[in-house]
Amino acid sequence: MKRSLGAKTLAYPTPAWVIGSYDEQGKPNAMVSAWAGICCSQPPCVAVSMRKATYTHGNLMKRRAFTVNVPSQAQVKETDYIGLVSGRDTNKFAATGLTPVRSNLVDAPYIQEFPLILECEIVEVIELGLHTQFVGKIIDVKADEEVLNAAGSPDILKVLPILYSPGDRAYYGVGESLGSAFSIGKEI
């Protein structure tokens, strides 16, 4: 029996990604976005949504670039802190000890300590209501050597990304493998 819960943003899983940007003066900032996801394979694109009230929103409108920084679960406190304060009055990098690195490809900083980074140029800005969706073309992906598998691809069980659960406003880790895609369904 299904119960109706109303018009709410209750979908699982959502990511806990940290968006890197520069403000007009070149100060690096970071914010957390869970309203985000890959949205196109060719060109490779990722979408991130944020409220107009955020400091990062203004940065993205001016700089037309951002990074998606995927934190590992050991960095969950730093990630949550980034979502608790505003870059308007706080230098989140100084407070957390995280290091902003200037991308040589896009006009945005990435976070050195996070294992997986997407460097993006904004190609679409879509006003949806409270949130603006920024679609970024992925110019490059950078990953720590330690999280790569033998094929040179990031291993999710080494990256250990963080999930955000809107239902209880809490973070979760990645669990066990459930099988190979485009494969286990053949048993049906």
Next chain:
Amino acid sequence: MKRSLGAKTLAYPTPAWVIGSYDEQGKPNAMVSAWAGICCSQPPCVAVSMRKATYTHGNLMKRRAFTVNVPSQAQVKETDYIGLVSGRDTNKFAATGLTPVRSNLVDAPYIQEFPLILECEIVEVIELGLHTQFVGKIIDVKADEEVLNAAGSPDILKVLPILYSPGDRAYYGVGESLGSAFSIGKEI
């Protein structure tokens, strides 16, 4: 040391969501989308991307509605099967034994056996390249009574949604709790 991996859709986690739709003749169809995410809080909206070549793409262009059906990890084989075949020549519901239920709110079917459902009306169609992004306004969320917590909200550890990992094209479960959002960062 970070290694450059090129312009690829490597971001973790992404969801494994099943999109429900009707074709012109009223035949229900289902497809899997990992290129998807919540994109606005007010109005509540979810974005799902798909290639123009998919049968569901045509359905959404005509019906202007879809459902997001969140499978539980016990349904991973059915979910993968849905991504292996096309609704053009297969009745995926008959093949999997899953039951399409007509939504009384939007012109799309949902999957009775999946624990969490979002019923959506399309408000934006954005051509990004290989993929088209459909933004759906969430009209209602429906959940099985068994997956609700004491507050009446879906419990992620009861829903047990599936993660898709683009790096190794594999599915993963949800892991342990890492703490409360807007809270654990205060320790920084």
